Amino acid sequence: MTGPETFEGTVLVGREFDPVEGRVVVEDGTVTAVEAAATGSSDVILPAFVNAHTHIGDSIAKEAGGGLSLDELVAPPDGLKHRLLRDASHDETVEAMRRSLQFMAETGTAAHVEFREGDVDGVEAIGEAVADVPIESVVLGRGSIDAMEHPSSDGYGASGARDGDFDAARNATRRAGKLFAIHAGERDPDDINAAMDLDPDVLVHMVHPDPVHLDRLSDAEVPVVVCPRSNLVTGVGVAPLRELLDRTTVALGTDNVMLNSPSMFREMEFAAKLTDATAVEVLRMATVNGAEIADLDCGLIEEGRPGPVVVLDGDSDNLTGVRDPVRAVVRRAGASDVKRIVR
Incomplete structure (x- = not known):
C-alpha cells in the first residue's frame, strides 16, 4: 500500500x-x-499506453534481415526470425525480451499483447522475462493448443489463414474463454475472408481490405490492430486507417522488435503523419482501445x-x-x- x-x-x-x-x-x-x-x-x-501487437521474442535479432521481403523475414516455419529463434538459447531469448520489456515500461507502456512464438516453452519464457518488469504481458500462445491452454497464456495468436487450419485453435479458445487473434490482409486481401470466418476477437494489420471486407468488419464489429511502421518496413503498404476507424475499434501495435523499436511514441507519430486520423483518435488507439481489446481496465x-x-x-x-x-x-x-x- x-x-x-x-x-x-x-x-x-x-x-x-x-x-x-x-x-x-x-x-x-x-x-x-x-x-x-x-x-x-x-x-x-x-x-x-497499451501496445496492442508485439513479437517481443524478435529482440534477439534487432535490425536483422535488411532488404528481405515479408515472407523471407517472418513467414513460418523458415522465415529469418523463426530460424534465429530456433538457434537462440533459452537464456539468450529471455534476456533479450526482458531488455525490450524494460524499454517499453520506461517509455510509458503499461501493457502489451504478445504473439508468443515457441509454443509452451515460449509462453513460459516470456513469463520469466516479465517477472521483474513493471508491465503487463497479455500472452497469446502460438503453435499447439497446449500453448493456449497454458495457465500463463491469455489466448492464441494465429499467423494467418493461409498458413494453416486454425479451426481447432479457435474452438479451443472459445471453450476456454480466451482471446483468439489472427493476422489478416497484411500483404494482400486473399486471407481476410478466411480469417473473418473464424470469428476472431481481433484482426491484426488489415492493410489491404476490399469493400466487402470493410462491410464485414462493420457488421461484425471485429477490432483491428494496425502496425504502420512495420508495414512500411516490409513494403506492404499502409492500412486505410480512416476506413477502419469509421467501422470498428482500432488499436495500435509496434509488431516485430526485429524491425522496429517497441516505442508507442514513434508508432503514434507515424500513424498521425501518414494518415488523416486525428490526434485524439491516434492517442485513443494507443491507450484505451488497446486496453479494451485486451480486456484490461486502463x-x-x-x-x-x-x-x-x-x-x-x-x-x-x-x-x-x-x-x-x-x-x-x-x-x-x-x-x-x-x-x-x-x-
Whole structure:
C-alpha cells in the first residue's frame, strides 16, 4: 500500500483527452481525483499506453534481415526470425525480451499483447522475462493448443489463414474463454475472408481490405490492430486507417522488435503523419482501445479508474512552447520527455 501522490499540469481527461489544467491524485494504482485548478506546471499527464501487437521474442535479432521481403523475414516455419529463434538459447531469448520489456515500461507502456512464438516453452519464457518488469504481458500462445491452454497464456495468436487450419485453435479458445487473434490482409486481401470466418476477437494489420471486407468488419464489429511502421518496413503498404476507424475499434501495435523499436511514441507519430486520423483518435488507439481489446481496465484518466499514468516534462527542450498538448503527445513527444511513470 502506498499513500496518495499528486501530479500537476495539463491532464488529458477521459476518452476525448480533454486538456484540463489541474491535478491528478493517484493512490495504490488508482486515480482517486482529477481536479481543475491553476497550477503553473507545464507537465502533461496522460494515460499509459497499451501496445496492442508485439513479437517481443524478435529482440534477439534487432535490425536483422535488411532488404528481405515479408515472407523471407517472418513467414513460418523458415522465415529469418523463426530460424534465429530456433538457434537462440533459452537464456539468450529471455534476456533479450526482458531488455525490450524494460524499454517499453520506461517509455510509458503499461501493457502489451504478445504473439508468443515457441509454443509452451515460449509462453513460459516470456513469463520469466516479465517477472521483474513493471508491465503487463497479455500472452497469446502460438503453435499447439497446449500453448493456449497454458495457465500463463491469455489466448492464441494465429499467423494467418493461409498458413494453416486454425479451426481447432479457435474452438479451443472459445471453450476456454480466451482471446483468439489472427493476422489478416497484411500483404494482400486473399486471407481476410478466411480469417473473418473464424470469428476472431481481433484482426491484426488489415492493410489491404476490399469493400466487402470493410462491410464485414462493420457488421461484425471485429477490432483491428494496425502496425504502420512495420508495414512500411516490409513494403506492404499502409492500412486505410480512416476506413477502419469509421467501422470498428482500432488499436495500435509496434509488431516485430526485429524491425522496429517497441516505442508507442514513434508508432503514434507515424500513424498521425501518414494518415488523416486525428490526434485524439491516434492517442485513443494507443491507450484505451488497446486496453479494451485486451480486456484490461486502463488507458483513461478518470476518477476511480486504475492507472498507470505518464507524466511528460512540458518544459523539456522538445515540448516547451507547445500549444496543443494532445497533438504534442502524438506527433512530437518521445522517450526523453518522460518525467515519471506512475503505477
